Amino acid sequence: MDISFTTAQISEIVKPISTRGSTTLPVRGIASLGEAQAGDLTFLGNPKYKPEVAATAASVVLLPADYDGEPKPDQLFIIVNNPSVAIAQLCARVEQLLWPKPAPGIHPSAIIEPGACVAASASIGPLCVIESGAVIGERSHIEAQCFVGRNARIGDDCWIKAGARIASECELRNRVRLQSNVVVGSDGFGYELVAGRHEKVPQVGNVVIHDDVEIGAGATIDRARFSRTEIGEGTKIDNLVQIAHNVIIGKHCLVCAQTGVSGSTVLEDYVVLAGQVGLGGHIRVGKGAVLTAQAGAAGDVPAGAKLKGTPGTPYMLEQRINILRQRLPELFQRVSDLEKQFKKSASA
Template identity: 60%
Template sequence: MQVAYTPAEIASIVGAQRTAGHATHAVTDIAALTAARAGDLSFLGNTKYKAQVATSAATVILLPLDYAGEPRADQVFLFVENPSVALARLCARIEQSLWPKPIPGIHPSAVIDPTAVVDPTAHIGPLCVIEAGARIGPGTVLQASVFIGQGASLGADCFLLPGAMVAAACTLGRRVRLQPGAVVGSDGFGYEFVNGRHEKVPQIGIVAIGDDVEIGANATLDRARFSRTVVGEGTKIDNLVQIAHNVIIGRHCILCAQVGISGSTTLEDYCVMGGQAGAAGHLTFGKGSKVGAQAGVTTDLAPGSYVLGNPAIPVMLERRIAILSQRLPDLFKRVDRLEQPVRPE
């Protein structure tokens, strides 16, 4: 990093409720507890690493309020409600210092249709394309090679990284962030088998993204066959996720890398899907449902469900089956021994 903060400045940024110790070093980097040296900041985000705090050489350590221990010489402990959240707030300040928001303006190489409306406070980077009737909201940033289709609309303070695409008529709310290569509004995968051929079904709906949504690199959200594919406020979508046509995703959901959701499935608010999990089409996941990594869901989920496996079943049942399956070789040996006395000569 090319920044430096005093322990007092860090305490102010993270909202430390109390401090202990004194240090002369400024903090110029962040490291794990065991790797940290003088001038580094570290944190205790997982209690299983608690023993490492006493031997850490970090200048500043973010600790939970209930941690009992004293800092070493030239070391400061900052006590906060949640060390991981506190670190995130510090990193946000560092991010602003390292990569300040681009100044408003339009790069000469950008191609913008005369009927598009670009707010004067927006930043349009090199080689961007904005088609007819599109609208770019105040404070929004399009980095290099972003494509905005005909009639698309982006709200205030969105941030689109290089190569992101928002297709025709699709909409982004406020403060939406698209990572490189994210695609909003590709055609849904729809075909009818007619006279021995796969005939394409036109996809004439849109994708509507709510406020404060983040979409990872190379994730794809298909436009609806008709009406809308929807992503609710505050939902976070990881890299390489596939959202099919007419999927409805509620507010504050989490979809981890390589999740795939088939068409017309609905996720209610606060659902979580682990990496590589998949959902069949036309299902409903109730509010707060959790789907473990690599699970395959083929039935509706009641609110608060937690499932795992393929096909997905309740997590405790899946774990019992997993344990019992390890005993199958011994069980077959026992069956073979039991059969020996009764086999005919």
């Protein structure tokens, strides 16, 4: 990582509440508390790592307001409201330095079909294909080998990373970020059994992705059978997620890796689906509901619910069941002993 920040520059970025100590070293790297060396910056984002702060060799440490320890010589503690947010702000600046967007323009190897409209401030990378009727908005950056289909629309300030595919008629609003190999607008999985054969049901809807959505590498968002599949403002979707046709996802949801959402399911705002969650089709997950890792739901989930397991069970009940499950061998042994005692008493 080829970076260099002075402590003054870091303070300008993270806007500290206060500082303790000082260091003369510039920050040239970012590392965890346990791995950081002199010249590195680290942070305390999870309270479980609090004991590691006193031992860290980092030159600069981002800490929450309730941390009361003192720095070592040539070490600076920067006190902020939320260290995780502060490190994200700093990493955003690092990202700009490491991977700056190229100057506006179209690479000579890109294919821009007649009738496509590419803003003068946008950049189109090598070997991209932009089909007729597609629109690329202001300052949007399309990296190498991306495909934008006929009449697709990409708004302003989007970042489409290498190898992503945006199929015909699909729409990305503003500041959408797609990681590599995302597919937006693949056909929904729709078939009808006719005379012993699975006949394909045409998928003639589209996908609409609202402002400030990010979609992780390898995720797939199917186009609707009709109407639209929709991803709400501010929602973040992790790697290798499958969103089926006609799914509607609300605002500011989190959908973690390897989750699958079946067709025509609705997620209201602020829903969290942890890793490998599975949702059946045609159900509604209420606002603010949380399904923990590997949970499954085949029916509606109430707003604010926290579910665990498959089928999804209220979190604390599932925790109790898991504890009792571990005691099953003991319970069976007790039942067996009681049966022996009963038989012995009956025969006496």
